[in-house]
Amino acid sequence: MCGIVGLFLKNRALEPQLGGMTATMLGTMCDRGPDSAGFAIYGSGDDGHIKITVRASAPDYDFAKLAEAVSHEIESHIDCEPHGNHAVMTVVEDKAANAEEALQRLGGEEIELFGRGTRMEIFKDIGRPNKVADRFHLDQMSGSHAVGHTRMATESAVNAAGAHPFSTGVDQCLVHNGSLSNYNALRRELQRKGMTFQTKNDTEVASVYLTWRMQQGASLGEALESSLEDLDGFYTFVVGTENGFGVLRDPIACKPAVLAETDDYVAFGSEYRALAALPGIENAKVWEPEPATVYFWERS
Structure with a gap:
């Protein structure tokens, strides 16, 4: 329905x-x-950055730790805004593809990527x-x-x-x-x-x-x-x-x-x-x- x-x-x-x-x-x-x-x-958003919405399987997942690891991996800072078992990761546009790959690899099966965009944030559960x-x-x-x-x-x-x-x-x-x-x-x-x-x-x-x-x-x-x-x-x-x-x-x-x-x-x-x-x-x-x-x- x-x-x-x-x-x-x-x-x-x-x-x-x-x-x-x-x-x-x-x-x-x-x-x-x-x-x-x-x-x-x-x-809100700006043309120079991409927001990536991620979801964790655990309600108490340490998104800040993941963001720090990905920032180190791609050599570019990632802002992390947690929303319960979701988080919005913001990265400079030319590093977005690298950030997505690193998030999936370092997060493993505990992390799902739901969307990316300059202004779009996706939440679903x-x-x-x-x-x-x-x-x-x-x-x-x-x-x-x-x-x-x-x-x-x-x-x-x-x-x-x-x-x-x-x-x-x-x-x-x-x-x-x-x-x-x-x-x-x-x-x-x-x-x-x-x-x-x-x-x-x-x-x-x-x-x-x-x-x-x-x-x-x-x-x-x-x-x-x-x-x-x-x-x-x-x-x-x-x-x-x-x-x-x-x-x-x-x-x-x-x-x-x-x-x-x-x-x-x-x-x-x-x-x-x-x-x-x-x-x-x-x-x-x-x-x-x-x-x-x-x-x-x-x-x-």
Whole structure:
């Protein structure tokens, strides 16, 4: 079943409230996906640094020690900001690839890398969505936009790695409601093309597919349009990027989806009740996104 929420703020004065608004929306979707949840927040950042979000299997993992070891390994300082069993590691951009390799090697099986980007931070874990949001203090986070997901696992295990969002590109992530029927065949095809995977989740296949298309020169919008031909099944995708977010439903559009827009924000929910507590929702333009149509909102 699963639930998706997304919020893009047009009014910059609302940025300190982004986390609180997103947490309320995510909590409303608990019964659509009670086994795990996750969210991506697009907050502050600068072009010279990359933030890498990592998760540890142990709740008391010593992230500072790992950051120190990686800093020594790559001969460049890493800032470490712990968030419970997650941490955001910030490194200069030209050392980011080295840092990712060192984090995976030195962290071993105790560490998972969930995403990287100039502004994007990803947090996801098992448990009821409202509890996951509380665990990472989502209500205290600020930024320009966010996407979130509540998962009811169907095709892969209930674990943090299988939770959404999935990120396989810089500052880009994907959440998905629905089911893909040809994802195993598509995974094998993408593996033959040199792409790699971390889970058995069908959503990761969709995320890797978009990344692969963009590596071939397509824009994100073009990659999403190509997915209408290459991905079989029923689905709603919400994609986060550094500057905004987009929505795509499959050609049948049997999964529920609602968009609302005001002068202050654009909001997405799998159901209207996810949007009902937003300020000014009574004056919003509310509609159901059309099938097989790519929608995007970005900051200029």
